[in-house]
Amino acid sequence: MSTQHSTREVPPKELRRVVAASAAGSALEWYDFSIYGTASALVFSQLFFPGLDSKTALLATLGTYAVGFCARPLGGLFFGYIGDRYGRKLVLLSTVLLMGAATLLIGLLPTYSQIGVWAPALLLLLRVLQGFGSGAEQAGASLICTEFAPRDRRGFVGSLAFAGIILGTLFAAGVFALITRLPDEALLSWGWRVPFLLSIVVVAAGVFIRFGIGESPVFEEVKKSGEVARNPLKEAVRGEGGRILAVLGLRVGENGTSYLVSVLALSYVSKDLGLGKTVSTQALVIASFVGLAAVPFWGWLSDRVGRRIVYRCCALFLTVFAFPFFWLLDTREPALVYVAFALAMSVGVWGMYSVQAAYFPELFRARHRYSALTLSKEIGAVLGGGLAPILGASLLLWAGGGWALAAYIAVLGTISFTSTFLVPETKGCDLTVG
Numbered sequence: 093m094s095t096q097h098s099t100r101e102v103p104p105k106e107l108r109r110v111v112a113a114s115a116a117g118s119a120l121e122w123y124d125f126s127i128y129g130t131a132s133a134l135v136f137s138q139l140f141f142p143g144l145d146s147k148t149a150l151l152a153t154l155g156t157y158a159v160g161f162c163a164r165p166l167g168g169l170f171f172g173y174i175g176d177r178y179g180r181k182l183v184l185l186s187t188v189l190l191m192g193a194a195t196l197l198i199g200l201l202p203t204y205s206q207i208g209v210w211a212p213a214l215l216l217l218l219r220v221l222q223g224f225g226s227g228a229e230q231a232g233a234s235l236i237c238t239e240f241a242p243r244d245r246r247g248f249v250g251s252l253a254f255a256g257i258i259l260g261t262l263f264a265a266g267v268f269a270l271i272t273r274l275p276d277e278a279l280l281s282w283g284w285r286v287p288f289l290l291s292i293v294v295v296a297a298g299v300f301i302r303f304g305i306g307e308s309p310v311f312e313e314v315k316k317s318g319e320v321a322r323n324p325l326k327e328a329v330r331g332e333g334g335r336i337l338a339v340l341g342l343r344v345g346e347n348g349t350s351y352l353v354s355v356l357a358l359s360y361v362s363k364d365l366g367l368g369k370t371v372s373t374q375a376l377v378i379a380s381f382v383g384l385a386a387v388p389f390w391g392w393l394s395d396r397v398g399r400r401i402v403y404r405c406c407a408l409f410l411t412v413f414a415f416p417f418f419w420l421l422d423t424r425e426p427a428l429v430y431v432a433f434a435l436a437m438s439v440g441v442w443g444m445y446s447v448q449a450a451y452f453p454e455l456f457r458a459r460h461r462y463s464a465l466t467l468s469k470e471i472g473a474v475l476g477g478g479l480a481p482i483l484g485a486s487l488l489l490w491a492g493g494g495w496a497l498a499a500y501i502a503v504l505g506t507i508s509f510t511s512t513f514l515v516p517e518t519k520g521c522d523l524t525v526g
Contacts (some may be wrong), residue, residue, distance in 0.1 A: 102240050102309060110240045111249060113305050114233035115256030116298035117188045121229045122257040123294055124195045124222055126264035126376075127287040129355040129481075132156075134272065134362070134369055135284045139203045140212045155482055156216050160223035161474045167227025168466030169325060175228065175462035176324035180236045180308045183228055183462070188302065190225030192295030194218045199288025231465040234449040239310035239523055241450075244395060247519070250449030251391025257445070258387055260294070261354070262380035265373055272369040313524045314458050324460035328467065335455050336468040338514040342452075343472025345407050345508025346444040348480040349501050353417075353436050356484040360494060361421055361429060371426050375433040386438035390446035398519050399451040404512040406443030411505030413440060418494035444508065454518035476504065 102110075141152045167187075175183040198218050204211045233253045241249035267287045274283040314320055321327050328336065354376060362372040394402045413436060420432035448469075456464040480500070487496040 102242075106306065107240055107249065109301065110305050111237055111252045113184065113298070113301040114237045114253035115259070116294065116301050117184060117229050118233045118253055118256030119260035119263070120188055120191055120195075120291065120294040120298055121226045122260035123264045123291060124191055124226070124260075126261045126354065127195075127268065127291075128160075128198070128219070128222070129351065130264065130268045130358065130373070130376075131284055131287070132355065132481075134268075134359075135280060136215075138280060139284070140215055142204050152212075156212070156219050159216060160219035161477055161479075163220045163223030164227035164473050165467065165470040167224035168231065168470040169227075169463070170224075171228030172231070172463035172466035173324060175232060175235075175466075176321055176460055179311055180232060180239070180462065181302070181305060183232050184236065184302050184305075185299065187225045187227075187229040187232065188295060188298040191222055191229065192291055192298070194221040194225065195288055195291040196295075199285045199291070227470050228462070228466050231452075231462065231469050235453045235462060235465060236305075236308050238450050238453045239308040243520055246450040246454070247391040247394035247399065247447065248388060249391075250453075251388050251446040254391075254442075254446055254449050255384060255387045258380050258383040258442070262377065262384070263294075265376035265380055269370070269373040269377055272373055310458055310523050319459050321459040324463040325467065328456065328460040328464035331460075332456060332464055335515065336464055338511050339452055339455060339465075339468035340472040340475070341511030341514070342403065342407075342444070342448070342508050343469055344476035345410055345504040345506075346441055346448070346476070347473050348476030348504040349410060349436070350441045350445075351477040351480045352484050352497060352501060353433065353441065355481045356488070356497065357417075357421065357433075359485075360488065360497070364488070364494075365421065365424055367424060367426070367429070371429060374426075375430050378430045379433040379437040382434045382438045383442045387442050387446045390443045391449060394447045394450065395519065398517050399447050399454070400512055400515065400517045403444055403447045403451065404509060406440060406447070407505055407509035407512065409443070410436075410440030411502050411509060414501035414505065415495070415498040417501070418498045422494060440505070451518060454521050454523065455515060458524055480504075 137152070171183045171187060174186075198215065201214055201218070202211055233256070234250050237250045237253040238246050264287060267290060271279060271283045271286055358372045358376065361367050361375065362369050390402060390406070417432050417436050420428045423429075452465055452469065453461055484497050484500060487500060488494075490496065
């Protein structure tokens with residue numbers, strides 16, 4: 093790839109607004125998924141699957157969680173096509189509205205005791221809509237930040253968009269930390285609804301900010317040169333199928349482990365180890381605070397030493413730390429539980445995720461970048477995060493201990509580590525190459 097940079101220079105004020113717009117969408121997406129995952133682990137089995145025993149109900153609840161991930165590639169392909177054909181901004185507005193509406197409606201949903209089997213059916217439908225909207229949100233947030241950013245600061249600027257993920261996770265964990273202090277009767281009757289209804293605040297902020305940003309300068313260059321792809325997905329698969337598969341491999345370690353830690357390990361600490369809801373939710377809050385500093389650090393470091401080496405080191409750490417993570421949890425010491433969550437998320441998961449912000453868009457040509465990015469990221473999300481909770485829960489039932497989950501995380505980390513040898517270094521490349 094060439095190292096020239098032909099897009100217009102972006103004023104600092106405009107760049108800050110783009111980062112804020114991207115961060116707001118990322119915050120909403122991860123707020124949505126964090127509260128859904130936390131509610132799945134703590135209360136949904138009782139509210140929507142009351143006729144099943146506790147472990148089977150948890151599996152059923154996590155099944156609805158996984159179905160939402162299956163909608164992500166479909167949403168990614170749909171919105172990726174729009175992003176490559178008609179521009180990035182339109183997609184960013186559409187996805188934040190769709191995700192926000194689905195989350196709000198979950199908070200208004202009747203439970204099984206009120207409408208019977210329609211309750212889990214409607215929950216499943218709204219979960220699919222969440223997944224469809226989020227299928228292009230992550231890719232769009234990182235893509236537009238990277239396409240606006242100065243060439244030598246793409247890693248850092250892109251990671252700031254993903255800092256919204258930490259804010260969303262922190263907001264969700266903080267809300268649930270307060271909600272779980274309610275008596276069980278209040279929690280199950282109305283308290284669980286509060287986190288979902290609060291999503292309206294994030295949606296309003298995201299829409300307001302996104303209306304005020306301009307179109308990506310890279311997409312403007314593509315339009316100006318007449319290089320807009322007629323069928324961007326077909327072009328991407330034919331021309332860059334190998335890189336799409338490699339990005340899929342890079343993705344599964346970060347994404348799968350993220351949900352194993354934030355959903356299943358949360359349930360493991362709360363129920364299997366008997367530490368209760370307070371310790372588990374506090375662990376996520378502490379990990380999120382650490383992540384606020386870790387995410388921009390990893391992005392900055394990738395601008396200094398390169399994307400590939402930082403990604404490789406974080407994937408290796410995740411692989412090596414998998415068993416010590418569960419050893420720390422099994423001590424039942426709250427302080428060690430907090431350390432375990434903070435290290436697993438801020439180094440292993442968010443280290444890789446931060447670098448993805450610039451690395452993945454840089455791997456694909458401009459004319460079909462959105463489609464290639466959503467396809468690779470979201471199939472990786474299905475294979476990683478979508479299957480991880482339900483497969484992990486099955487492993488827990490089979491093995492009766494955390495060692496099986498540790499082995500699962502180690503496998504995911506190894507896949508991502510190996511995939512770093514299949515992609516080139518991209519720091520400083522020309523994003524306008526059509």
